Amino acid sequence: MAIRTFVLILFSVIASAQQKRLIDSINNIPIEVVVANGDGYEEIYLKNSADAKRANYPLGLAQSYARLALIHYYRGRYELNVKYRLDAIALYEKLGLTAPLADQYGELGYSMKRRNMAKAQQYMQKGIRLAESESLLAEKRKLYDNYGVLKEMQGQLDSALLYYRRGLDIKEQVRDSIGIPYSLSNIAGIHVMRREFGQAEPLYKRALAIRRATNERLGIAESLTFIGNLYMEQKDYAKAIGYFGESLEVARRHGYVYAAQTCHAKLAECHENLGNHALALGHFKRYEKYKDSITNRETNLKVAEMEVRFETHEKERRLLENQAELEQRNMLLAILGITTLFVGVTGLLIYRQQKLRNRQMAQEHELKSAIAQIETQNKLQEQRLAISRDLHDNIGAQLTFIISSVDNIRYAFDTDNTRLGSKLESIAQFARETIIELRDTIWAMNHTEITMEELGGRISNFIEKASESGSNAAFDFTLDESLRDVRLTSGEGMNLYRTMQEAVNNAVKYASARHIRIGIRQEGEALMIDIRDDGKGFDTSSMSRGNGMGNMARRMEAIGARITTSSVLGQGTHISIEWPRPKYQNHDQTRHS
Numbered sequence: 229m230a231i232r233t234f235v236l237i238l239f240s241v242i243a244s245a246q247q248k249r250l251i252d253s254i255n256n257i258p259i260e261v262v263v264a265n266g267d268g269y270e271e272i273y274l275k276n277s278a279d280a281k282r283a284n285y286p287l288g289l290a291q292s293y294a295r296l297a298l299i300h301y302y303r304g305r306y307e308l309n310v311k312y313r314l315d316a317i318a319l320y321e322k323l324g325l326t327a328p329l330a331d332q333y334g335e336l337g338y339s340m341k342r343r344n345m346a347k348a349q350q351y352m353q354k355g356i357r358l359a360e361s362e363s364l365l366a367e368k369r370k371l372y373d374n375y376g377v378l379k380e381m382q383g384q385l386d387s388a389l390l391y392y393r394r395g396l397d398i399k400e401q402v403r404d405s406i407g408i409p410y411s412l413s414n415i416a417g418i419h420v421m422r423r424e425f426g427q428a429e430p431l432y433k434r435a436l437a438i439r440r441a442t443n444e445r446l447g448i449a450e451s452l453t454f455i456g457n458l459y460m461e462q463k464d465y466a467k468a469i470g471y472f473g474e475s476l477e478v479a480r481r482h483g484y485v486y487a488a489q490t491c492h493a494k495l496a497e498c499h500e501n502l503g504n505h506a507l508a509l510g511h512f513k514r515y516e517k518y519k520d521s522i523t524n525r526e527t528n529l530k531v532a533e534m535e536v537r538f539e540t541h542e543k544e545r546r547l548l549e550n551q552a553e554l555e556q557r558n559m560l561l562a563i564l565g566i567t568t569l570f571v572g573v574t575g576l577l578i579y580r581q582q583k584l585r586n587r588q589m590a591q592e593h594e595l596k597s598a599i600a601q602i603e604t605q606n607k608l609q610e611q612r613l614a615i616s617r618d619l620h621d622n623i624g625a626q627l628t629f630i631i632s633s634v635d636n637i638r639y640a641f642d643t644d645n646t647r648l649g650s651k652l653e654s655i656a657q658f659a660r661e662t663i664i665e666l667r668d669t670i671w672a673m674n675h676t677e678i679t680m681e682e683l684g685g686r687i688s689n690f691i692e693k694a695s696e697s698g699s700n701a702a703f704d705f706t707l708d709e710s711l712r713d714v715r716l717t718s719g720e721g722m723n724l725y726r727t728m729q730e731a732v733n734n735a736v737k738y739a740s741a742r743h744i745r746i747g748i749r750q751e752g753e754a755l756m757i758d759i760r761d762d763g764k765g766f767d768t769s770s771m772s773r774g775n776g777m778g779n780m781a782r783r784m785e786a787i788g789a790r791i792t793t794s795s796v797l798g799q800g801t802h803i804s805i806e807w808p809r810p811k812y813q814n815h816d817q818t819r820h821s
Contacts, residue, residue: 739763
């Protein structure tokens with residue numbers, strides 16, 4: 229009997245191990261294969277999740293849920309996508325697996341970007357914190373890309389570009405042929421938004437070449453659509469039609485519903501612009517057909533959910549009615565004895581109702597006041613945007629004309645005269661620097677508030693441009709992670725940015741520094757900014773207000789900060805800014821109130 233029991237246990241263990249290997253092999257099918265054949269794989273993963281439950285295999289179950297969430301997302305079934313994604317997260321948390329947990333939080337946030345941006349950012353930031361806590365390269369490269377998309381959707385282009393580049397750096401480091409095209413396309417998209425088409429085109433085409441080499445069909449359709457959009461933005465509709473048509477063929481062949489719908493809409497617009505009205509109408513009708521089919525599918529899912537809720541409600545209602553009938557018989561006798569008490573209670577309720585009505589009126593008054601304040605703020609913001617557009621369109625165009633005119637003079641006339649050539653170059657360089665200053669001013673005007681994360685992105689871009697301009701200095705910039713969500717007014721953010729910019733320019737131009745470090749951290753109740761360089765240094769006892777020192781001091785005084793400068797000849801310079809915490813903490817408290 230003992231031998232028989234042992235044999236049965238042994239066979240059970242072997243069968244369980246074989247079952248788990250089968251579950252793992254299905255969960256390890258390449259994602260691009262699953263996405264391309266989503267409807268077919270839905271039944272496979274439903275069965276796989278059921279097998280994992282029977283085998284008491286939580287890891288296999290979590291992976292199956294993650295695949296089901298992905299299938300439903302690409303098929304536009306967002307309710308089911310969120311359900312399976314949350315189920316997978318709950319299992320990974322129980323298992324204590326940081327890597328897949330970070331990935332699933334990121335996927336959940338990304339899938340919610342068009343429906344609830346606040347929740348999307350919350351989930352995405354949680355995923356990033358988990359990935360950075362254990363230096364998970366594979367998860368970070370994906371999370372940085374997707375977080376950049378969220379920033380781009382909110383118009384925070386500098387922050388978006390910063391995260392896209394972080395993701396690309398990791399992918400190129402590990403030679404991720406699937407992920408690199410996504411980062412390239414994202415960076416190119418920022419250039420398109422800035423009308424920098426010449427910089428966007430090679431990035432898009434490099435992404436397409438990589439995807440063709442790896443035969444990533446959904447990615448090929450996406451890249452073709454991106455390039456079509458690029459030519460469409462430049463009004464080269466003939467080229468755009470070629471790329472949209474090729475993308476449509478890939479999307480139809482492999483059942484990518486949303487990609488096909490997008491291509492039909494773009495083709496209709498291109499043909500309309502070329503005067504091909506019949507072709508434009510045909511593509512528009514196909515676009516509407518795809519849209520209706522997607523809407524019907526989503527509607528059917530919601531109707532089914534509402535029917536379940538209705539049936540449940542009906543059962544509960546009938547049960548309550550039966551209970552009410554029994555209680556009513558007992559209550560009739562009790563009501564006769566408490567009539568006097570009822571009158572007193574009624575009076576109390578009337579008093580309470582009046583009190584509630586008065587409170588409601590007060591709240592309505594407060595709400596109207598708040599709405600009026602918001603409308604005033606919106607009008608002010610519209611005026612700020614109008615001014616920034618005028619600055620960009622008028623003054624920016626005039627500065628560009630000055631640069632072009634100077635270049636024309638240098639090429640059209642004899643500029644062998646050294647003083648004349650130097651003067652012309654000085655004028656052109658001044659105009660270029662003024663354009664950069666103008667863009668920074670417009671950036672600040674377009675925001676009523678600026679987060680420290682956005683300010684960090686702006687500083688990183690400035691440092692990158694300084695590095696590309698031929699400077700031999702090495703830069704090191706750090707921002708305390710706990711300060712990422714701190715909010716500043718646009719004036720405070722601009723003053724801090726200009727002060728750090730001035731300090732870096734002084735270190736590069738006048739101190740000939742080889743290494744410049746910028747650090748932003750929290751120290752006690754204050755925000756601390758340190759700018760250190762290993763340049764020539766100077767005698768602080770004879771320090772004048774030259775080289776922008778006076779401007780830096782005035783900017784910090786304007787926001788209530790204190791700036792100190794220490795320097796030793798031959799040993800470099802240290803600029804320290806101390807900003808009392810209550811000054812910037814109030815913005816965050818207002819946001820959460």
